[in-house]
Amino acid sequence: MARRASRSRPRLVLASLNPGKARELASLLGDLPFEVVSLSTIPGAALPPEGDESYRANAIAKARAAVRAAGAIAMADDSGLEVDALGGRPGVHSARYGGPGLSDAERCAALLAQLKGAAPERRTARFRCVVALVAPDGREEVVEGAVEGVITDAPRGTGGFGYDPLFYYPPLGRTFAELDPSVKNGISHRARAVAAAREVLKRWVS
Numbered sequence: 236m237a238r239r240a241s242r243s244r245p246r247l248v249l250a251s252l253n254p255g256k257a258r259e260l261a262s263l264l265g266d267l268p269f270e271v272v273s274l275s276t277i278p279g280a281a282l283p284p285e286g287d288e289s290y291r292a293n294a295i296a297k298a299r300a301a302v303r304a305a306g307a308i309a310m311a312d313d314s315g316l317e318v319d320a321l322g323g324r325p326g327v328h329s330a331r332y333g334g335p336g337l338s339d340a341e342r343c344a345a346l347l348a349q350l351k352g353a354a355p356e357r358r359t360a361r362f363r364c365v366v367a368l369v370a371p372d373g374r375e376e377v378v379e380g381a382v383e384g385v386i387t388d389a390p391r392g393t394g395g396f397g398y399d400p401l402f403y404y405p406p407l408g409r410t411f412a413e414l415d416p417s418v419k420n421g422i423s424h425r426a427r428a429v430a431a432a433r434e435v436l437k438r439w440v441s
C-alpha cells in the first residue's frame with residue numbers, strides 16, 4: 236500500500252551529497268506529496284563546485300545538475316553568514332573563510348580575529364539560506380530565509396556546526412550552539428527558506 240502510494244508520487248531530488256543536510260531537508264518536507272530522495276542515491280551523480288558569485292547562482296547550478304542526473308524536480312540550497320562590520324563577509328565564502336583545510340573552530344577564530352575591537356552594535360549578523368527549485372520542464376524558482384543575530388566575542392556552546400558557537404540569537408538569549416537541535420531547526424535560515432520552498436512545491440503539484 237505504502238509502496239504503491241510512493242510510486243504514484245512525483246520524485247523530489249535533494250541536490251546535496253551531505254547526508255546530514257539531506258536528512259534535515261527531507262524531514263522538513265516529509266508531509267508533502269513527494270517521494271523525497273537524495274542525490275547520493277543516484278549512481279554517478281555529481282555537483283558543480285560552489286562559485287564566488289552568489290548563493291543564488293550556486294543553488295541554481297546544483298539544482299540544475301540534479302535535474303539532469305535524476306530527471307525529476309530538484310531542490311538545492313546554499314547558505315552563509317553575513318557580518319555587518321565586515322561588509323557582509325564571509326557570505327558566499329563562509330565554508331572556505333580563513334583559508335583551505337581549516338576546522339570549524341579555526342574558522343570561528345579567524346572571524347573573531349577580524350572583529351577584534353568591534354563594538355557590539357557593529358557585530359550584527361545574519362545567516363542566510365537560498366533554496367533553488369528546478370523542474371525537468373524548465374520551471375525554476377528561488378526563495379530564501381534569514382535569521383538575525385549578533386556575533387559574540389568568544390565561542391559559546393558545543394552543538395550545531397560551522398559558526399553556530401558565535402551566533403547569538405537575542406530572542407532566546409543563547410548562541411545557536413547552545414540550542415537544542417530541534418529548536419535551532421525550527422527558527423533557522425534553512426527552516427525559513429524551506430518553508431517558502433514548500434509553498435512553491437505545493438503550487439507545482441496542485
Ligand code: IMP
Nearest residue numbers: 312313314315316329330396397398399
Ligand atoms: P553550505 O550552504 O552548506 O555551503 O554552507 C556554507 C557555510 O555556511 C557552512 O560551511 C558554514 O560555515 C556556514 N553555515 C551555513 N549554515 C550554517 C548554520 O546553520 N550554522 C553555522 N554555520 C552555517
